[in-house]
Amino acid sequence: MANIKELSKIPERLTSGHRLCSGCGASIAVRQVLMGTTSPVVTAAATGCLEVATTIYPYTAWAVPFIHNAFENVAATISGAETAYRALKKKGKITKDIKFVAFGGDGGTYDIGLQSLSGALERGHNFVYVCYDNEAYMNTGIQRSGATPTGASTTTAPAGKVSYGKPQIRKDLTAIVAAHHIPYAAQGCISHWNDLVTKSQKAFAIEGPAFLNVFSPCHRGWRYPQSDTIKIAKLAVETGFWPLIEFENGKWSFTYRPKERKPVVEFLKTQGRFKHLFKEENKPVLGRIQKDIDTHWNYLEKLTQATSA
Amino acid sequence: MAKKGWKDIPIGGLIEEAGTAKEYKTGSWRTFRPVIDKAKCINCLQCWMHCPDSCIKVKDSKMEGFDYDYCKGCGICASVCPVKCIKMKPDVKQ
Numbered sequence: 025m026a027n028i029k030e031l032s033k034i035p036e037r038l039t040s041g042h043r044l045c046s047g048c049g050a051s052i053a054v055r056q057v058l059m060g061t062t063s064p065v066v067t068a069a070a071t072g073c074l075e076v077a078t079t080i081y082p083y084t085a086w087a088v089p090f091i092h093n094a095f096e097n098v099a100a101t102i103s104g105a106e107t108a109y110r111a112l113k114k115k116g117k118i119t120k121d122i123k124f125v126a127f128g129g130d131g132g133t134y135d136i137g138l139q140s141l142s143g144a145l146e147r148g149h150n151f152v153y154v155c156y157d158n159e160a161y162m163n164t165g166i167q168r169s170g171a172t173p174t175g176a177s178t179t180t181a182p183a184g185k186v187s188y189g190k191p192q193i194r195k196d197l198t199a200i201v202a203a204h205h206i207p208y209a210a211q212g213c214i215s216h217w218n219d220l221v222t223k224s225q226k227a228f229a230i231e232g233p234a235f236l237n238v239f240s241p242c243h244r245g246w247r248y249p250q251s252d253t254i255k256i257a258k259l260a261v262e263t264g265f266w267p268l269i270e271f272e273n274g275k276w277s278f279t280y281r282p283k284e285r286k287p288v289v290e291f292l293k294t295q296g297r298f299k300h301l302f303k304e305e306n307k308p309v310l311g312r313i314q315k316d317i318d319t320h321w322n323y324l325e326k327l328t329q330a331t332s333a
Numbered sequence: 334m335a336k337k338g339w340k341d342i343p344i345g346g347l348i349e350e351a352g353t354a355k356e357y358k359t360g361s362w363r364t365f366r367p368v369i370d371k372a373k374c375i376n377c378l379q380c381w382m383h384c385p386d387s388c389i390k391v392k393d394s395k396m397e398g399f400d401y402d403y404c405k406g407c408g409i410c411a412s413v414c415p416v417k418c419i420k421m422k423p424d425v426k427q
Binding site for chain 2: 028029031032033036038039040041042043044045046047048049050051052055056078079080081082083084085086087088089214217249250251252253254255
């Protein structure tokens with residue numbers, strides 16, 4: 025468990041003056057994740073809102089070393105940096121204990137950067153990979169990604185007369201990552217900061233690759249008032265839309281279980297990207313989304329039971 | 334920041350100093366400004382934890398106010414405050 029008063033004494037690693045939208049979830053995710061360690065960190069970020077808006081030349085909002093990357097190779101870059109660090113440490117040229125962390129959006133993680141992430145996990149580098157999941161390519165203007173949920177309207181899966189938005193379900197990236205049998209993978213959410221910081225502390229402490237999938241709402245892409253970022257993130261957890269689970273040494277477990285799961289419409293109705301689902305002709309889609317969430321929740325329940333023994 | 338010629342720029346466009354975004358004041362983006370009633374504040378630091386722009390000043394675990402040089406006025410602090418002591422007011426010249 026993290027103590028907020030203690031955390032407030034850690035110097036900020038991401039300074040003010042970056043140009044992310046006001047009310048952006050990504051910078052909240054970065055701040056909370058970096059509270060998980062007091063060691064020096066080396067960061068890198070895949071192309072995305074975070075990378076573009078925090079490092080507009082000649083400024084940088086990072087108070088820690090930061091490596092600029094292309095879209096698909098942040099995991100490869102950070103594994104290279106980590107390998108160089110290990111070599112230098114062996115030769116005695118570095119004595120400090122340094123942590124390595126890579127940030128990617130859902131586009132740079134679920135889709136474009138998946139191969140480099142998979143490679144880095146398989147090679148077993150000692151690093152933390154953080155995906156800030158805002159469920160579409162927000163930087164280029166809200167195109168659908170592998171993380172976009174069913175029914176969301178995006179510019180490449182627009183809702184209209186013949187379509188209700190994205191018809192497919194999103195991929196379960198945390199499970200894909202866990203299938204690499206790495207020591208630690210977890211899903212966090214910026215509204216549950218204590219849960220997320222605790223997970224981040226675990227991820228940084230563990231030897232070997234660790235992965236955090238952090239739910240971070242985007243008010244431009246999701247169409248909601250900018251002050252509601254945390255409220256909506258909380259609803260995603262309370263409705264079971266984003267379960268807070270972790271995978272540690274082969275065991276799955278829930279780190280937070282809502283007392284009673286709210287119906288998913290509570291979450292969907294807060295956002296403009298799902299507005300069309302409430303029209304009469306799209307009512308069956310709402311039912312399908314709820315059913316998908318229930319099925320996934322039951323699957324997770326069984327998974328946690330099966331691996332807890 | 335003064336404009337630089339190509340000879341002044343480090344190889345590879347490296348930025349040699351950390352955290353230079355501090356020189357870029359984003360406070361002008363704001364249309365609403367957060368105002369706190371310190372009498373009601375319980376110093377729970379929820380506003381600090383959820384500020385996307387690291388604009389809540391904290392000293393000795395106490396909430397000290399806002400950094401209006403950078404605050405973009407999103408209103409997350411007002412929405413997460415459990416005692417509702419932060420109000421968003423139109424940011425107009427007095």
